Amino acid sequence: MLKNKGLRRFLKNRPAVVSGAFLVFVALCAVFAPLITRHSFEEQNIAQHLMGPSWNYIMGTDSLGRDLFSRIVYGARASMSVGIITALVSVFFGMIYGAVSGYAGGWTDEVMMRIVDMFYIFPSLLFAILLMVMIGQGLLGIVLALAFVGWVNLARLVRGQVLQVKEMLHIEAARAVGVSSTRILWRHIMPLLWGPVIVALTFQIPTNIMGESFLSFIGLGLQPPNSSWGTLANEGWRGMRSYPHLIFFPGIVLFLTMLSFQFVGDGLRDWLDPKSR
């Protein structure tokens, strides 16, 4: 049997396992999009426009006669990769920021945390929108803006952890034998933080996927013909009364993905960071 107690606990957590499987399925669909879709995401078939779900078009077609299922599968590529890339970038920077702040202590810490506090109290999507005014809309703007606003939570989390860890005996020993600060931080402190950081990452990815679809829905995000779940919902909502499938399918796929990330995140927290429960 499995030796790892935490992993066993995770596998017993049924919602987390089912959710994890669903996320893997969505990721595989995104990767193998051309293989599983019957129509190209931009192929227009005006004769078949605004059709409800049928055998040929399992989620129906949009106002230009494009296959909604294909557009959602290809949209998963944009939504998922934007979510994952931005989360990785912001977690990386937040981690470094928090670690430096916590380890340095004193004045540096005070100033660095003041800056974090300022970012922390403002709604991050408001900042993201302001940044997009500066960088420009579209894919690049979204990625940079979301990556820039997500680091604050991580910085706080990592700083708190570093403050605890830095008093531990093995750190003191390392310092006593003359190991440099950078090396202590990377070799002796960071390895202890992977658990909480991975958990934070699983919560940051859905936050950013939601952020992307939020920005795309209000018309600031990806521009056509690129599709993400948010842009599909944006294209769908005006005709919603007569053709509800246009907003339902993207919305429900997004909802299930968000929910799955929550369950997986909770499961991972029990596994990797049991103290925080």
Add this chain to the structure above:
Amino acid sequence: MIKVVAKRLLSAVPTLLALMTLTFFIMKVVPGGPFDEEKALPPEIKANLEAKYHFNEPVWKQYGRYLGDLSRGDFGPSYRYLGGRTVNDIIGDALPVSAELGFYAIVFAIAVGIPVGVLSAYKKNSWLDFSAMFWAMAGVSLPNFLVASILVLVFSVHLGWLPPALWEDWRSAILPVITLAVRPLALIARLTRASMLEALATDYVRTAQAKGLGMGSVLFKHALKNALVPVVTLTGPLVAAVITGSFVVEFFFAIPGLGKHFISAVTDRDYPLIMGVTMVYGVIVIAANLLVDLTYAWIDPRMRVG
């Protein structure tokens, strides 16, 4: 106590100043000005416009001018409605609408979220608890536009009970308020449940039960009173959730509030309006956080050491 208040108030000033400076310089580095239209303006007209709005001055001078105007409560002209409405006019019209929407949403979220959290904790691990917590989890994951479209389809299109958009009478407020309240409600219910569970395990609750008090009295008078203290900290995230949520909700229901103006200002590159609305949001957020700190100091005397 007065000292704490004064200190917090003072510490809000640099935050606001920083926000103002940040938005000002973000807007200044943006490529393209408000007068770059698809049809190029004649150079003389453009020069005149730029002179009128002081674009020909050095940046630091424009910054000083903006600060001076702001300190007098003047947000300047809106580029979109040149010569007509000022940013002050727009904010004056839109802020009450958004404030009303946000206020109702928060009241609704509290009125439903706290009882749900209390009951879930009381009936821990029952089907009621499981379904409530599942919906609380779903509430955090539901995109606003999905909630809004389901509500509109059911209550406006299908049943025809409520108007599907606009902001006119109380009936038109119901759907947007519910949409906006979903996320705060879920957050409140989850946190209330967690902190009620802690409170229910304490000795003073056991004492209250042991001396034969009714369950209602134990739950609401003894346990809830203490369990609500951590819930107060949610005010910050709640205000943030309501502000960002209002962007989608006002866009979806065509409500002439601050969020809708903010989004169209961003699309139109109406910089003074963007800056004005951002400042209003900044003041609201800072005030909310200030209020949390003060409430805390009021509830918990240990926090009064400033």
